[in-house]
Amino acid sequence: xxxxxxxxxxxxxxxxxxxxxxxxxxxxxxxxxxxxxxxxxxxxxxxxxxxxxxxxxxxxxxxxxxxxxxxxxxxxxxxxxxxxxxxxxxxxxxxxxxxxxxxxxxxxxxxxxxxxxxxxxxxxxxxxxxxxxxxxxxxxxxxxxxxxxxxxxxxxxxxxxxxxxxxxxxxxxxxxxxxxxxxxxxxxxxxxxxx
Numbered sequence: 634x635x636x637x638x639x640x641x642x643x644x645x646x647x648x649x650x651x652x653x654x655x656x657x658x659x660x661x662x663x664x665x666x667x668x669x670x671x672x673x674x675x676x677x678x679x680x681x682x683x684x685x686x687x688x689x690x691x692x693x694x695x696x697x698x699x700x701x702x703x704x705x706x707x708x709x710x711x712x713x714x715x716x717x718x719x720x721x722x723x724x725x726x727x728x729x730x731x732x733x734x735x736x737x738x739x740x741x742x743x744x745x746x747x748x749x750x751x752x753x754x755x756x757x758x759x760x761x762x763x764x765x766x767x768x769x770x771x772x773x774x775x776x777x778x779x780x781x782x783x784x785x786x787x788x789x790x791x792x793x794x795x796x797x798x799x800x801x802x803x804x805x806x807x808x809x810x811x812x813x814x815x816x817x818x819x820x821x822x823x824x825x826x827x828x
Contacts, residue, residue: 642738643735646732647731660717673702675701715780718773740754762804763801766796766798
């Protein structure tokens with residue numbers, strides 16, 4: 634299945650994987666060397682009433698906040714690391730997922746779509762997305778929660794998950810498709826062996 638679209642897609646996904654990897658490294662290095670403020674947004678005080686005398690509002694209108702932005706000048710190393718933990722996991726996850734997808738497309742180019750190598754790579758990609766999505770979301774959520782708790786202890790910190798968890802369904806679908814393809818490959822090999 635050596636089509637122009639598959640070749641182009643394999644090249645583009647590999648280039649995007651490299652770009653995400655470089656962004657991961659660059660953001661990590663520059664952020665740890667930066668000495669600026671660290672900021673985080675929290676919805677801990679959502680629905681908190683705002684003082685009506687500071688806002689030009691009509692009679693009978695109530696205002697409430699939906700999010701609060703906290704910034705720490707001269708953050709500690711832990712706060713800076715937690716800030717990185719809120720940004721870097723999705724870059725790493727994206728880079729590795731794109732790299733696995735690129736390898737899957739390369740196997741399709743070299744051997745065809747219905748081979749054992751393609752089914753195995755599809756299953757590996759599926760398991761990576763299935764397990765990696767909640768893991769990256771947990772690291773990001775907990776890092777942000779800890780950072781909020783370090784700036785405003787009343788908010789506390791605890792395990793939270795953030796990000797698009799619907800990717801787990803796509804990962805499970807890829808795992809199932811990989812198993813179906815593997816059975817199809819075995820059936821074809823059995824047929825070829827009996828003829």
